[in-house]
Amino acid sequence: MHLNALLPRHPVPALNVPLTSGGRFVLGASPAEHFDLLVFYRGLHCPICAKYLLELERLAPEFSSRGVQIVAVSSDGEERGRQMAEKVAARGVQFAYGLSLRSARQWGLYISTSRGQTSIGIDEPGLFSEPAVFLVRPDGTLYYGAVQTMPFARPQFQDLLGAVDFAISKDYPARGEYTGEV
Numbered sequence: 635m636h637l638n639a640l641l642p643r644h645p646v647p648a649l650n651v652p653l654t655s656g657g658r659f660v661l662g663a664s665p666a667e668h669f670d671l672l673v674f675y676r677g678l679h680c681p682i683c684a685k686y687l688l689e690l691e692r693l694a695p696e697f698s699s700r701g702v703q704i705v706a707v708s709s710d711g712e713e714r715g716r717q718m719a720e721k722v723a724a725r726g727v728q729f730a731y732g733l734s735l736r737s738a739r740q741w742g743l744y745i746s747t748s749r750g751q752t753s754i755g756i757d758e759p760g761l762f763s764e765p766a767v768f769l770v771r772p773d774g775t776l777y778y779g780a781v782q783t784m785p786f787a788r789p790q791f792q793d794l795l796g797a798v799d800f801a802i803s804k805d806y807p808a809r810g811e812y813t814g815e816v
Contacts, residue, residue: 640742640776642808646768647740651707651730654719659705659730665772667701668802671794674707674733674743674766678714678721679756682785683765687722693791694726700798702769709733709762738763744783767794777801777808 640646649661649672661670673690675683687706697704707730708715715731735745743766748758767789769778778797780789800806 640768640779641811641813642776642779643811644776645774646770646776647737649707649737649741652712652732654712654716654724654729654731659707659728661770662774665770665774666703667772669702669769669771669777669798671697671702671704672707672766672768672770673704673727674738674741674763674768675718676746676765676785677708677710677759677762678718679752679754679758679762680785681752681754683708684718684721686765686788687718687727690791691722691724691727693795696795697791697798698726700795700802702798704728705730707731707733709735709738709759733763735761735763741766741768742779742781744781769794769798771808775808 650658652658675687690704690706694704704726705728710731712731715729719729738745743763745761745763748760751757764782765785765788766779766781768776771777782788
């Protein structure tokens with residue numbers, strides 16, 4: 635089995651998903667000034683995701699003031715996507731749903747199988763993607779990526795905010811781009 639690894643400074647896969655607020659998020663159609671922050675989360679069943687997305691919503695104005703647009707994406711259906719958006723009282727974070735597992739694989743996300751009900755009493759879907767965080771430049775190339783096999787120990791948004799400040803102020807290039815012989 636081969637997992638796709640996205641390469642910094644190279645185009646990311648297409649992303650075209652419906653939004654809980656109506657309409658669709660189409661990556662690249664109206665990019666942010668500096669970055670699109672894509673936060674792939676496991677789904678409504680995940681209490682760690684809810685806590686993580688609450689922190690993201692809290693910091694959304696900070697990201698916005700730096701020219702960063704935020705989209706949280708899961709493979710949940712519309713109803714569960716809406717419930718998560720309501721749970722975090724989404725204002726600054728756009729919530730997208732219906733990510734196909736095929737698309738998740740194209741993004742290099744790990745896929746898990748259901749273990750039944752979670753600690754908050756919500757059934758896990760039969761298959762769902764594990765978390766990932768990406769910063770995509772307006773030209774559609776990958777700037778930053780963190781892909782998880784588990785819901786724990788994710789990149790902290792406060793740290794990412796500092797990284798965005800540094801990247802913008804120093805015009806710091808995406809790293810990890812080398813693909814030659816080693």
